[in-house]
Amino acid sequence: MEKDDIMLDQLANKEYEFGFVTAIDMDISETGLNEDTVRFISAKKNEPQWMLDWRMKGYQAFLQQEMPEWQNFKMPEMDFQAISYYAAPKQQAKYASLDEVDPELLRTFEKLGIPMSEQKQLAGVAVDVVFDSVSVTTTYKKHLNELGIIFCSISEAVREHPELVQKYLGSVVPHTDNVFASLNTAVFSDGSFVYIPKGVRCPMELSTYFRINAENTGQFERTLIIADEDSYVSYLEGCTAPMRDENQLHAAVVELIAMKGAEIKYSTVQNWYPGDKEGKGGIFNFVTKRGACRGAHSKISWTQVETGSAITWKYPSILLQGDYSAGEFYSVAVTNHMQIADTGTKMHHIGAHTKSRIISKGISAGKGQNSYRGLVQMGPRAAYSRNFTQCDSLLIGDLCGAHTFPYIESKNNTATIEHEATTSKIGEDQVFYLNQRGIDSEQAIALIVNGYAKDVLNQLPMEFAVEAQKLLSLTLEGSVG
Amino acid sequence: MMLSIKNLHANIEGKEILKGINLEVNAGEVHAIMGPNGSGKSSLASVLAGRENYEVTEGEVWLDGKNLLDMKPEERAREGVFLAFQYPVEIPGVSNINFLKTALSEIRTHRNLPQLSAKEFLKMTREKQELVEFEAKLANRSLNQGFSGGEKKRNEVFQLAMLEPKLSILDETDSGLDIDALRIVSSGINKLRSTENAFVLITHYQRLLEYIVPDFVHVLYNGQIVKSGNKDLALELEEKGYDWLKEEFHGNAALNGQ
Known part of the structure; x- marks a missing residue:
């Protein structure tokens, strides 16, 4: 066997680090999806009528939607009736302190490296943890409260801050947006809610950690972040799931709203179980993320490091409505073995003097297929708006693929759009050069x-940049000899 | 003896390129290997460093009593083999210093030396930069990215200074250098020479050998060392070219019935 093959083999046999299952008493709904399922979820969460009504609208929209067919892979068969739409650790009430949490659950979070106990916490990171369908704990709440910042689970927000939720939920991603967004509207179980009041700069990174544990469940979380005028927040999400032979669906919706002068920085390190080397199992990650720069001089930036999932279908987008608003999209997407990623962004320039910047770095190894899909749209009012796109692909080995689908639409002749794209292969020469200095191939x-x-990793908050670097190395370990 | 090459044969893509090389190098020595284009000089360097597309079909290579051919490229490097590349690659986004820190750490681990603290590493970096006249600003840039040809070669010598190998093989380090750069590179190498290490200089031209005076000069032709001598051989080659050696070689080959 060639050295390449041996190393590839080693990689293939390397187990997904977070693939364990937590043995814990779960409250799991029957599989299947109908109006009763939606009512069941809503009732479980003690929701008000308006919430149930909205879910029902989502469900009706879902029934009328078709599966998208435009992406660069064949949409797998998905049996929405075979999924359980609600799973929660049995001990259900929101815990008043960590002592009340099932110790098995705490051990899971420890294995995942989640700083649950306050003393172990990374300084300055407040964490909300969503385990299957429910939010388990939100740390640092008190400190944030003093600043008027609301950081809680979306279920709690529905109860405690209905006026904010009613006003903004579904205002960026409507319940009719696409089949997965409609499904999410109908059955979303939990997620995070953030509100930063006017003029407040959130003093710490806010973070949510998502974990799918139960079998045959889907995860449908919903995140809503509102940054009021002249406020600032940086938010990070991470995710893992156990190894299972069946595919599991993750269909999240994230909505961001930035008012005048506000800035939201949203970072994702996605490490869902990618399936085995033959492509068996793994998470189907069909996510709708969109931000609206509502006010003038507002700014939203998406940074994503996508290393997991069997399929990633995800286009974090920005509506640049306010004049002089700015949008950024920084992405590293890695596909190894049989993984598929079809990911990119949409920048809708609506206001004048809006700016957007897209840096996409695709990395393909094994038989992975990696597509960048991006839309840059300059509306009739988008005078003097600018976009810069740089889209790079890196290939490791010769069985993988990299594809680029840039779409550009301009209805304003004062707008400027720049697009640069490169494709390169990791050269044996580069690896040998480093070998010759005593550094092994991995x-x-x-x-x-x-x-x-680097250009993308530099956008991540420091602690997470280090994690992301490790994750990239792990995902690609041994992919070249 | 530091390096001992015995009857080394190697193929690339099925074509025999080294046809029985014999060479012995002791600590403290500088050997020059000269020869016309395509004679196998760079192939010899690649085989010694362990480049994968070469297949060794026969022969042995020993470094301080260890079988070099059994080792992976990175193990050879850690054992003290350094190749200054003819065409150093560019690696975008990887800082020169970070790369060197990683390399040095691997090498020190292998040699059972304690790791350097950040402060010690920086101090060493500064000293070596001065020694080989390498500009500090280049050290912080991405590895070779956007470097001129001369800057890349000087970076090779800077790395050599940092990693302190036993055996350094310089593959046409003089090519593409103007006279000032050649002087700087040569003086750097001269400062690094010691009784503990050895150098193999692969070059086309005698010019380099005016600055770095070799103890031995070997002529490689058609995959074999066809002549060895002292530094005067280089002068002779400069004056007479390689044709007389080729004729001599083919004459002998004919006599031997090849």
Whole structure:
């Protein structure tokens, strides 16, 4: 066997680090989806009537939607009746303190490296943890409260802050947006809610950690972040799931709203179980993320490091409505083995003097297929708006694929759009050069890939940049000899 | 003896390129390997460093009593083999310093030396930069990215200074250098020479050998060392070219019935 093959083999046999299952008493609904399912979820969460009504609208829209067919892969068969739409650790009430949480659950979070107990916490990171369908704990709440910042589970927000939720939920991603968004509207179980009041700069990173544990369940979380005028928040989500032979669906919706002068920085490190080397199992990650720069001089930036999932279908987008608003999209997407990623962004320039910047770095190894799909749209009012797109693809080995689908529409002749694209292969020469300086191939690839992705990794908050670097190296371990 | 090459044969893509090389290098020595284009000089360097597309079909290579051919490229490097590349690659986004820190750490681990603290590493970096006249601003840039040809070669010598190998193989380090750069590179190498290490200089031209005076000069032709001598051989080659050696070689080959 060639050295390449041996190393590839080692990689293939390497187990997904977070693939364990937590043995815990679960409250799981029957599989299947109908109006009763929606009512059941709403009732479980003690929701008001308006919430149930909205869910029902989502369900009706879902029934009328068709599966999208425009992406660069064949949509897998999905049996929405075979999924359980609600799963929660049995001990249901929101915990008043960590002592009340099932110790098995705490051990899981420890294994995942989640800083649950306050003393172990990374300084300055407040964490909300969503385990299957319910939010388990939100740390640092008191400190945030003093500043008027609301950071809680979306279920809690529905109860405690109905006026905010009613006003903004579904205002960026309507319940009719696409089949997965409609489904999410109908059955979303939990997620995070953030409100930053006027003029407040959130002093710490806010973070949510998502974990799918139960079998045959889907995860449908909903995140809503509102940054009121002249406020600032940086938010990070991370995710893992156990290894299972069946595919599991993750269909989240994230909505961001930035008012005048506000800034939201949203970072994702996605490490859902990618399936095995033959492509068996893994998470289907069909996510709708969209932000609206509502006010003048507002700014939203999406940073994503996508290393997991069997299929990633995700286009974090920005509506640049306010004049002089700015949008950024920084992405590293890695596909190894049989993984598929079809990901990119949409920048809708609506206001005048709006700016957007897109940096996409695709990395394909094994038989992975990686597509960048991006839309840059300059509306009739988008005078003097600018976009810059840089879209790079890196290939490792010769069985993988990289594809680029940029779409550009301009209805304003004072707008400028720039697009740069490159495709390169990790050269044997590069690896050999590093070998010759005493660095083994795995480390060499890690160095090269991290160098390649540096512009994006630099956008992540410090602690997470380090994590993301490790994750990139792990995902690609041994993919070149 | 530091390096011992015995009857080394190697193929690339099925074509025999080294046809029985014999060479012995002791600590403290500088050997120059000269020869016309396509004679196998760079192939020899690649085989010693362990480049994968070469297949060794026969022969042995020993470094301080260890079988070099059994080792992966990174193990050879950690054992003290350094190749200054003819065409150093660019690696975008990887800082020169970060790369060197990683390399040095691997090498020190292998040699059972304690890791350097950040402060010690920086101090060493500064000293070596001065020694080989390498500009500090280049050290912080991405590895070779956007470097001129001369800057890349100087970076190779800077790395050599940092990693302190036993055996350094310089593959046409003089090519593409103007006279000032050649002087700087040569003086750097001269400062690094010691009784503990050895250098193999692969070059086309005698010019480099005016600055770095070799103890031995070997002529490689058609995958074999066809002549060895002292530094005067380089002068002779400069004056007479390689044709007389080719004729001599083919004459001998004919006599031997090849």
